[in-house]
Amino acid sequence: MSTPNHRWIPGEGIDTDALARLRAHFRRPKEAMGEAWFTSEERRMFDELLPGVANLSITELRPPLEEIISGTSSFGPQPEWTQWYHYLLAELLPRGHESDYESLFEYLASGFFVTYPGQIAEPYPGYRDDVFATMGRYLMGAERWSESQRLAGEILLRPGAHQDGRWAWTLLSREFSAAAFFCAKYLLPEEIGPWMKSMLTIDSAHWNAQVMQWLYGAHGMLIGDVVSPVGWKSSSWPNVTWAWHHVLRGDYKTSYLERNKAGRPFLPAENRAAILRAVAETVTIERYFSWLDAMKNHAELQDELLGIPSGFAEVYRIGTPD
Known part of the structure; x- marks a missing residue:
């Protein structure tokens, strides 16, 4: 093997x-x-x-x-x-x-x-x-x-375009979110950095838009404010949910009726820290602006991402000295 x-x-x-x-x-x-x-x-x-x-x-x-x-x-x-x-x-x-x-x-x-x-x-x-x-x-x-490069209309979107032609880039792909949380949860802490770097260095404007949305929406969990997917609010934005996220916890020793009580976090603390560290090390101010420049070539990203890029930069303090 x-x-x-x-x-x-x-x-x-x-x-x-x-x-x-x-x-x-x-x-x-x-x-x-x-x-x-x-x-x-x-x-x-x-x-x-x-x-x-x-x-x-x-x-x-x-x-x-x-x-x-x-x-x-x-x-x-x-x-x-x-x-x-x-x-x-x-x-x-x-x-x-x-x-x-x-x-x-x-x-x-x-x-x-x-x-x-x-x-x-x-x-x-x-x-x-x-x-x-x-x-x-x-x-x-x-x-x-x-x-x-992303194939138009494939994988990074919920099935089907809007009738008015928009691709709804403010909606994170459910598959992307589920796959990213899979790696974030089960990789060993020392494996997180190389995986995150590989995610963050793929050269595709549409991919980078999804990465920003996932990291922005997952930030609350990464800093420990949200313990498990069951704690996400329906009004959370960007929405990083997928099918049946609403029953997922870090353990199932408590009953479903007690699901909102603090328990073992869905993501290990060491993994959360490693993800935050990888973002800080890899998404420099230069990389962030290169993402934005690439997105300018795609009208759908320009028109539909709204405040996601700026929100991402704010919560991850992109370009801000420690």
């Missing part, structure tokens, strides 16, 4: 060998998984998963994924949900882009967050590396990039 590469490099998406290992270790369970509603007279079982998921649509796949997320976050892990989640993760990652407003990747990310509220346990040796080589590199797929 090659040395793990946790950097974001356009064109280096899901590693097929790592995906094959995931699929080899996580075979389809022989018994159906059930819903998270244990008190009903007849518990719903997802028998439609038993023949395999290749021909199931996102509409058919969403309910079992929702049950895994809601059930695990409310009642704790159950073997059937954990087994089925691992199988679905390995099978569905290449289909992560499929969406009917919320993408499969968002559901897979939230499923991972509830399955591994702390660091990643290893069901088999090398599992962590395989997860980062697949899920961790999801956004970097070659089909989404052309000479390090």
